[in-house]
Amino acid sequence: MTVELSCGLPPGPAFGDLAVLAEKLGYARVWIFDSAPLWEDPFVHLALAAERTSRIGLGTAVLIPSERSEMAMASAIAAIARLSGGRFRACFGTGATARRTMGRRPLTLRALEEYVAAVRGLLAGETVTIEDQPARMLHAEGLAAPRPIDAEIWLSAFGPRAIELAARIADGIVGQSVHPALPMATMRAGTVLEPGEDRGAQRVGEAVGPWQVVAFHEAYAIGGAAAVDAMPGGQEWREALERLAPEGERHLLAYEGHVTHVTERDLPLVGYDHGFPTLIGEADEIRDGLEQLGERGVREVIYTPSGPDVARELRTFSAAARR
Structure with missing residues (x-):
């Protein structure tokens, strides 16, 4: 088809x-x-x-x-x-x-x-x-x-x-x-990929990274700390986010750059196979x-x-x- x-x-x-x-x-x-x-x-x-x-x-x-x-x-x-x-x-x-x-x-x-x-x-x-x-x-x-x-x-x-x-x-x-x-x-x-280009190349991470980190945004919004902490790099990501806002305002940060940009906080998560x-x-x-x-x-x-x-x-x- x-x-x-x-x-x-x-x-x-x-x-x-x-x-x-x-x-x-x-x-x-x-x-x-x-x-x-x-x-x-x-x-x-x-x-x-x-x-x-x-x-x-x-x-x-x-x-x-x-x-x-x-x-x-x-x-x-x-x-x-x-x-x-x-x-x-x-x-x-x-x-x-x-x-x-x-x-x-x-x-x-x-x-x-x-x-x-x-x-x-x-x-x-x-x-x-x-x-x-x-x-x-x-x-x-x-x-x-x-x-x-x-x-x-x-x-x-x-x-x-x-x-x-x-x-x-x-x-x-x-x-x-x-x-x-x-x-x-x-x-x-x-x-x-360009011929011979490595999947771990910086350009590749920049191109697909905004979608690779979606799972972390969703895990935190749906399952909270326990859900995102169970993911590689999730605890560090969550703790960095939670230092920036009180509990009632953290949803304002969780989706920053969602599917379009990789924030500095999201950058260490790029490359994990948990995304879209x-x-x-x-x-x-x-x-x-x-x-x-x-x-x-x-x-x-x-x-x-x-x-x-x-x-x-x-x-x-x-x-x-x-x-």
């Missing part, structure tokens, strides 16, 4: 230029992250990218219900669907990272289901119930695309309950397990890794480049995939 190659990027000043580059390089879709405490508003950057591109698909990985009301979300989706000429895919999740950066738990799957159902209904032109009151998109002719608005709705689904929920309310999933009925995309960080799934190797190894994912039934791989030269990562990964 041929796997589509897409890319995932944070919303920020470089997003538009990188989206244009991704289109030129042949990526199928560019997905944008959504975490208000970490990055700028994704819909602003999606609108700019929609105006500057003509072919590449646009997606969100992933939208967080608690960051926008159902009506605000539906209106934003309608705008990007119109601006992109139907190239937009909206993927939702429970907000694990976005909410933990503010000291909150992720939303429940029931809350996610109710929210997505309301947004889907609004986009279809239906009257839905929001906060015990009927609501409907009232945009007059010429102020938005007429309803129903065609936009795919996907879910971030990693556990069995989320996968089961997706079968009821979604058109596809982003996750790690192939869905029995829905198309599935999965994320992979990584970098293409990665594809690291020379061009033939990257291509083989993508083919293996396709054989497993993965429909789309979302490559998530990071480090100081994201444009280089996009170019070399695309070239490796095509060889």
